Amino acid sequence: MPLLRSWVESANAPDTDFPLNNLPYGVFSTPDLDGRRMGVAIGDHILDLFALSETGVLRLTEDGPDPFREDSWNAFMALGPETWADLRAMLTEALSEDAPDRAQSALRPALVPGWSVDLHMPFRVSEYTDFYSGRHHAENVGRIFRPDGDPLSANWLSMPIGYNGRASSVVVSGTPVRRPLGQLPTRELPVFGASKRFDFELEFGAIVGQPSDGMISLKRAGEMIFGYVLLNDWSARDIQRWEAQPLGPFQAKATATTISPWIVTAAALAPFRCPPPERSRDLLPYLDAKGDSAYDIDLSVTLAPDGADETVICRSNTKYLYYNSAQQLTHHTTSGCPMRVGDLLGSGTISGPEKHQRAALLELSWGGKEPIPLDTGDTRAFLEDGDTVTLRGAARGDGYRIGFGDCAGQVLPAPDV
């Protein structure tokens, strides 16, 4: 699909994350406007949907409460895929360079400059599930922690392994992250203190926009996914190592999970489907996705010491995920588990096959044994206080990109014990 040109000139620049083809959804505030508002990014501006609703320009439904008077996208998501398509079609038409002057005049007063806003959580996270669907990551972790065993657990090639995370700890990009306290293993008994092996994980997050009751098909699961964010699953490797048997990670993953501020819709990413990795084992029919079930989205991670320039430490791509979000969501419902509007599914860490594609410091420094160099002359085995980690991602079209905005967080020192 070619670039769709907009009368918002900055949306036509080849390096913007937000061309007319994207139209991602967020929540913003400014010092001048009341409260938090739902908005759509277009070039270097944000379209204020509350303002459009106030003036009657935007009206999706004849009856029912107005979904654009909320401070999250949950109520809108609950309206379902037809309404999702309606809003996208309406915005695409009204922001197109072919839109009549009347449409441009109606929308122009609701365009807020992007530099003037604060961005907030775009949706209320109902529950958060984190999967483990990056094969190279799972294999690297297996090799680091169980050098003599099979790098993958026996079940890995048969199902998307996942665990429930903590929704209350999900924060939006820009929120500082305090290094956690916890029980740290020693050769003898554990000690209590600040994690010494605090890490990031580069992930892709899917947002469930419709509820379910009972097991659903892959097709239905695909229809239920509203959109995607980048996701940093901050992880304390020392806490994790000591606590995780036999019931899995708990406090090691509960400090924070940072997401990018814009929900990039499934519709915007549809042109960027690609084949999934080759299957090493046939999938059971309920998980057997046909065709181009993966996405081709370039990803990167940078690390910047406090007050210093950032170094790119990882370049990867969502195409390395062995299971996609629809497979994860279908598997999530096999037990009858009800899913809800606002559920967030983390993909698992997306490492590629090459060294520079490793998507966590645990892998990059091989368990801390091989610290990596930064452009500043520093090295890193794990994160230090003051470090800022930034995830970026973009699907690449012909002369444009579908971007997510930065997913960034700075590590603050641990609280006093």
Add this chain to the structure above:
Amino acid sequence: MPLLRSWVESANAPDTDFPLNNLPYGVFSTPDLDGRRMGVAIGDHILDLFALSETGVLRLTEDGPDPFREDSWNAFMALGPETWADLRAMLTEALSEDAPDRAQSALRPALVPGWSVDLHMPFRVSEYTDFYSGRHHAENVGRIFRPDGDPLSANWLSMPIGYNGRASSVVVSGTPVRRPLGQLPTRELPVFGASKRFDFELEFGAIVGQPSDGMISLKRAGEMIFGYVLLNDWSARDIQRWEAQPLGPFQAKATATTISPWIVTAAALAPFRCPPPERSRDLLPYLDAKGDSAYDIDLSVTLAPDGADETVICRSNTKYLYYNSAQQLTHHTTSGCPMRVGDLLGSGTISGPEKHQRAALLELSWGGKEPIPLDTGDTRAFLEDGDTVTLRGAARGDGYRIGFGDCAGQVLPAPDV
């Protein structure tokens, strides 16, 4: 503490779960009243707090929205421990046999016969965490699954091991539970089908009534716990066995978790504190609870085949829990994990040291190898379709009991594959 006598005569019967000393909180509806209402159980009646609020008899706060017009106890919990104490004091006085005639006349129209009501979820579950703090259970499971290893993992005596569960799957007593589908292990590759090893777990659930941000002390954790319920953590052992490495249980525990309908307050249970089990290892200072940190509450489990009488298959007691809810809650916040009003903490399965105190079929039938006899002449290794499992519990005072009401669920056949 002696029985507090009430002018509601049925509350003075020695076998009621709901004497004046209890005053548990629930949500009910009747065919005659509008919507779901907050209520308090007293003998065989329920006091309708919505009705009392309507008539102006019940007024806790001068300003702010009325918490008794909600269909859950969350808004009331959010008001905090002083308000919790105020309501309890007010109800205790007004329902006492010493209450003036005026108080009795004001309350009497709001008494609804218990037999006429449907009970609903008493609170909205924000997030659900399930711990593993029953030592005898953990040791039995270790012996069944790892006969050659140490029955307890190395970390168990140092911290309350737990994992995040699925809040959307928590249901109130009486809700049928459909046998789950899932991947079942075989000697070769897994097959997809209905769980053949569906089980219950007898647990005690704590409800977090105040939010936190950052790590909290044991003292603060104790103040944040609003009350308790009985909790059945339905578990598919075959699904669990195949999926649980390396990230813990997921779909095996996501079908349903049943709770009893009444929140028995921490205040009502305060007289029933008792010493915790002996410590085999010193706890780190942040977990080191002094004094009578356990509860002495008798528990039982019955199993009734479809249309047949129930058999008591387990008798246990909360005093066997190695870590209490405050220890679990404090540990939950070590990483900085924010806690929210309405979080539910499952205790872990509460088995005692004796055979008849084993609190899951996995243990009772020793991994399915030794089916247990029922009074009906049937035997059970795991649950069969139509079986009803009922948990009951009561703290025993002098001539009265503080009960929870039944926590029951019937197993329905699995959906068609």
